[in-house]
Amino acid sequence: MSPYVTEWVNLILRFTHVITGIAWIGASFYFVWLDNHLEKPPSWKSDKGIGGDLWAIHGGGFYEIAKYKHAPEKMPELLHWFKWEAYSTWLTGFVLLSLMFYVGADIYLIDPSIAQLSQMQAITIGLSVIVGGWVVYDVLCRTKLANHSLILGIILMALITGLSYILSETFSARGAFMHIGAVIGTVMAGNVFFTIMPSQRALVTSVAQGEPVDPSWGAKAKLRSTHNTYATLPLVFIMISNHYPMIFNHEYNWLVLMVIFVITGAIRQYFVAKHKGNQNSLVLVAAVISGISLAIFIAPNTTISKLERQDLKSQTVDLQKIKSIITHRCTSCHSSSPTDDVFTVAQGGVMFDNLSQMSRWAPRIQARAIEAKDMPFMNKTNIEDSERNYIALWIALGAPVK
Ligand code: HEC
Incomplete structure (x- = not known):
C-alpha cells in the first residue's frame, strides 16, 4: 500500500474509533449517572414494580425515566440494547493497532535498543x-474472588x-503503552x-417466558460493569498519552503509567460517589496533589535547566555546527x-531546512530531543549525548540564527 493510502486508512480508522469510543463511553457514563441519581418513585409507580424514578430536561424536552426493580411484567415490543458502540470501538481499535504496530512493527513496535x-x-x-x-482476567472473575471485589x-x-513492566522491556515505549491499552480495551x-x-x-428470556429472574446474572454483569467504569479514564489516558513523550518515554514509564492509573481511577471514583451525593472531596484533592507531584517527580533533569542556572554570557555556539548536527540527525x-x-x-x-526554521522549532526540539529524548525517532540516526548537549546550549542561549 502506498504511504498516502495508508495514511488515509489510518485517519479514517482513527476517526471512527474516536467517534464509536465517544458513543460507548458516553452511554456508559450516562447509565452510571442515571443509576446513581434514581429517586424513590411515588407509590403508583412502585406498585408497577418500578424501583427508581428520574426526571431530566435536555434539548428542550422533559424526560421521565423509570428503572424496574427486577423486570417489567411483560417485554416491551422494542427494547434498546447498547452493544455496537463497544464492539465497533474494539474492532476499529484492533484494526488500527494492527495497521500501525503490526504491519508497521519495524517502525513502531520493535525498538532494537530494548529487544531485538x-x-x-x-x-x-x-x-x-x-x-x-x-x-x-476472566478466569479470576469466575473464582470466589468475585465476592471480594x-x-x-x-x-x-x-x-x-x-505486565506493564514486562512490556516496557519488550516493545518500544509507544508499543508497550498501546498494548496495555489494548489489554484493558x-x-x-x-x-x-x-x-x-x-x-x-438470559434476563430478557426469563421475563418473556414469565419465569422468575435469577439475581446472579445481574450480580455478574454488575462486577464487570464496575470494572469497566474504573478502567475508562486510564484507558483514554493511555490512548492520548502516545502524543506525550514525557510520559511514555520516561525511564520508568511503566511505573508512571500505573500511578496515572490509580489517579484517574480515583477521579472516576470521586464522580461516581458524587452522583450518589456522598463524594469525598479528599479523593479529588489527593488525586490532584498526586498528579502535580508526579509531574514534578518526572520532570526532566535537563541540561537546559542546568545551563540556565549558569552564567551563559561567556558561552558561544558555532551555528554551523548546530546546523550540521540537526541536518545529520533530523532532516532525514x-x-x-x-x-x-x-x-x-x-x-x-516539522521541517529543519535552514537555521531560522530550526530556531522557530526550538521549544519543541527541547521537548523532544533534549528532554523526553524520543527524537530522533527511536534514535534511528544515532544522535550522541554530546550533540544533544550542544543543541541544549544553543537553545539556552535563545536559539540564535546569527
Ligand atoms: C526516523 C525519522 C525521524 C527522525 C530522524 C527525527 N524525527 Fe522527529 N518526528 C518523527 C515522527 C514519526 C514524528 C511524528 C510523531 C510524533 O510526533 O511523535 C516526529 C515529530 C517531531 C516533532 C513534532 C511534534 C512536536 O512535538 O511538536 C518534533 C519537534 C521533532 N520530531 C523533532 C525532531 C528532532 C529535533 C530530530 C533530530 C534530533 C528529529 N525529530 C528526528 C520522526 C523522526
Missing part, C-alpha cells in the same frame, strides 16, 4: 498478551503493573460481549524533501 525481535515474534507477543490478558481489584492492579469489550450481553439475554525525516526510507513526508509538519 523479528516482526513475527513481536506480533506473536502482542497478540498473546491481548488474548492472555483477557483469559487471566477489593482484593480482586488489588490483584488485577498488581498483574497489570507486572479488550477486557472492557470482552465484558460486554461475554458476560454483560449473555446475562441480559524533517525537511521539505525527506530522505528516510519510511517517513516520506516531513513528520509532524
Whole structure:
C-alpha cells in the first residue's frame, strides 16, 4: 500500500474509533449517572414494580425515566440494547493497532535498543498478551474472588503493573503503552460481549417466558460493569498519552503509567460517589496533589535547566555546527524533501531546512530531543549525548540564527 493510502486508512480508522469510543463511553457514563441519581418513585409507580424514578430536561424536552426493580411484567415490543458502540470501538481499535504496530512493527513496535525481535515474534507477543490478558482476567472473575471485589481489584492492579513492566522491556515505549491499552480495551469489550450481553439475554428470556429472574446474572454483569467504569479514564489516558513523550518515554514509564492509573481511577471514583451525593472531596484533592507531584517527580533533569542556572554570557555556539548536527540527525525525516526510507513526508509538519526554521522549532526540539529524548525517532540516526548537549546550549542561549 502506498504511504498516502495508508495514511488515509489510518485517519479514517482513527476517526471512527474516536467517534464509536465517544458513543460507548458516553452511554456508559450516562447509565452510571442515571443509576446513581434514581429517586424513590411515588407509590403508583412502585406498585408497577418500578424501583427508581428520574426526571431530566435536555434539548428542550422533559424526560421521565423509570428503572424496574427486577423486570417489567411483560417485554416491551422494542427494547434498546447498547452493544455496537463497544464492539465497533474494539474492532476499529484492533484494526488500527494492527495497521500501525503490526504491519508497521519495524517502525513502531520493535525498538532494537530494548529487544531485538523479528516482526513475527513481536506480533506473536502482542497478540498473546491481548488474548492472555483477557483469559487471566476472566478466569479470576469466575473464582470466589468475585465476592471480594477489593482484593480482586488489588490483584488485577498488581498483574497489570507486572505486565506493564514486562512490556516496557519488550516493545518500544509507544508499543508497550498501546498494548496495555489494548489489554484493558479488550477486557472492557470482552465484558460486554461475554458476560454483560449473555446475562441480559438470559434476563430478557426469563421475563418473556414469565419465569422468575435469577439475581446472579445481574450480580455478574454488575462486577464487570464496575470494572469497566474504573478502567475508562486510564484507558483514554493511555490512548492520548502516545502524543506525550514525557510520559511514555520516561525511564520508568511503566511505573508512571500505573500511578496515572490509580489517579484517574480515583477521579472516576470521586464522580461516581458524587452522583450518589456522598463524594469525598479528599479523593479529588489527593488525586490532584498526586498528579502535580508526579509531574514534578518526572520532570526532566535537563541540561537546559542546568545551563540556565549558569552564567551563559561567556558561552558561544558555532551555528554551523548546530546546523550540521540537526541536518545529520533530523532532516532525514524533517525537511521539505525527506530522505528516510519510511517517513516520506516531513513528520509532524516539522521541517529543519535552514537555521531560522530550526530556531522557530526550538521549544519543541527541547521537548523532544533534549528532554523526553524520543527524537530522533527511536534514535534511528544515532544522535550522541554530546550533540544533544550542544543543541541544549544553543537553545539556552535563545536559539540564535546569527
Ligand atoms: C526516523 C525519522 C525521524 C527522525 C530522524 C527525527 N524525527 Fe522527529 N518526528 C518523527 C515522527 C514519526 C514524528 C511524528 C510523531 C510524533 O510526533 O511523535 C516526529 C515529530 C517531531 C516533532 C513534532 C511534534 C512536536 O512535538 O511538536 C518534533 C519537534 C521533532 N520530531 C523533532 C525532531 C528532532 C529535533 C530530530 C533530530 C534530533 C528529529 N525529530 C528526528 C520522526 C523522526
